[in-house]
Amino acid sequence: MKKKGFIECLTDFVSDSEGLTQEEIATELEELGIDTAELAAAADEIAKRGSAVRRLAWRDRAKERRAEVKELLKSKQIGRTALELKDKVREILMGSYGQGAFSYAEAYFRKRDSFSENDLESLIEDLEDLNLLEEEKDG
Amino acid sequence: MAHDRILELLERADWKDITFRLTHYAIWKACRYNWKSGSPDQLPGGRTPQDMALNAIEKVWTGVREWDPDKYPNLYTHLKWIVDSDIDHLIKSKEHDKSRRMPETRFYQASETPNPEEQLIAKENKALEDEIRNEFYVMVEGDEDLETLMLCFDEGIDKPQDIAEQTGWNVSKANNVKKRLFRKAAKLKHLIRKGEK
Numbered sequence: 001m002k003k004k005g006f007i008e009c010l011t012d013f014v015s016d017s018e019g020l021t022q023e024e025i026a027t028e029l030e031e032l033g034i035d036t037a038e039l040a041a042a043a044d045e046i047a048k049r050g051s052a053v054r055r056l057a058w059r060d061r062a063k064e065r066r067a068e069v070k071e072l073l074k075s076k077q078i079g080r081t082a083l084e085l086k087d088k089v090r091e092i093l094m095g096s097y098g099q100g101a102f103s104y105a106e107a108y109f110r111k112r113d114s115f116s117e118n119d120l121e122s123l124i125e126d127l128e129d130l131n132l133l134e135e136e137k138d139g
Numbered sequence: 140m141a142h143d144r145i146l147e148l149l150e151r152a153d154w155k156d157i158t159f160r161l162t163h164y165a166i167w168k169a170c171r172y173n174w175k176s177g178s179p180d181q182l183p184g185g186r187t188p189q190d191m192a193l194n195a196i197e198k199v200w201t202g203v204r205e206w207d208p209d210k211y212p213n214l215y216t217h218l219k220w221i222v223d224s225d226i227d228h229l230i231k232s233k234e235h236d237k238s239r240r241m242p243e244t245r246f247y248q249a250s251e252t253p254n255p256e257e258q259l260i261a262k263e264n265k266a267l268e269d270e271i272r273n274e275f276y277v278m279v280e281g282d283e284d285l286e287t288l289m290l291c292f293d294e295g296i297d298k299p300q301d302i303a304e305q306t307g308w309n310v311s312k313a314n315n316v317k318k319r320l321f322r323k324a325a326k327l328k329h330l331i332r333k334g335e336k
Binding site: 003039044047053054099 | 142154156157297
């Protein structure tokens, strides 16, 4: 392997900030004429905006998924005796019990074409075993 | 990884620290090249190295350059790749004249011969590199550690671990020498800018 040139070595060495504290980097940036307060504020603004956009996108995706799940519930054959359990499962699928329970239940429903009362009981037992129904109680 | 988990990691990141380090990285990365504007602070499209750093951060937040923490756990490294890629893109852009690139090692295959233009550029770059090297030596003269560091660069050694191994220093000392070099940052940047026309 051939060796790197002097300029490459010099710029690669100085561009690596490992071993330097944030204060030391900030001092260097200030010496190079950069307003670090302004720079940090700009990054903070990007993070706030990005976070808001990502949260909104996540809510939109969750809304779409819940709509799909409602359709899924409608299309499955569920025994009349299981209607009360179905209400509870619907709440789970609407997100009332948190994301973990929602994802688990959604996956469970997608795997099957029809549901007996036992299937719905089994689903709720699984969720209880995994402590996924705790979220509602914990607020 | 799930989107909500990525969001959580992004929200927990120390953006002030990342931004300072990434800007520092972009500044010195830009210094490596000779820009048509005549300054590594003025990149094509009216951008600055700070803009390159902030744009990389924005690309991660907006998902334009999605971060996959499972594949690449270090967010800062991922951001450095984006800066590298974006600067490389600027170098190749029509706005930038490629022939005025800063000295950089190029390895020719045995069967490959540089054309006359490349030979001329290589000759000019070599002269420029020698000039910068000599001025760097004047800048650090009398500081034994920085002189040793310069010898390492001459040998193509630039990683603190490798420098420590070659010089008998520990990595901590290599990093302390780097701090001393940073105290000359403005002078160093001015020196590297000699290559600008």
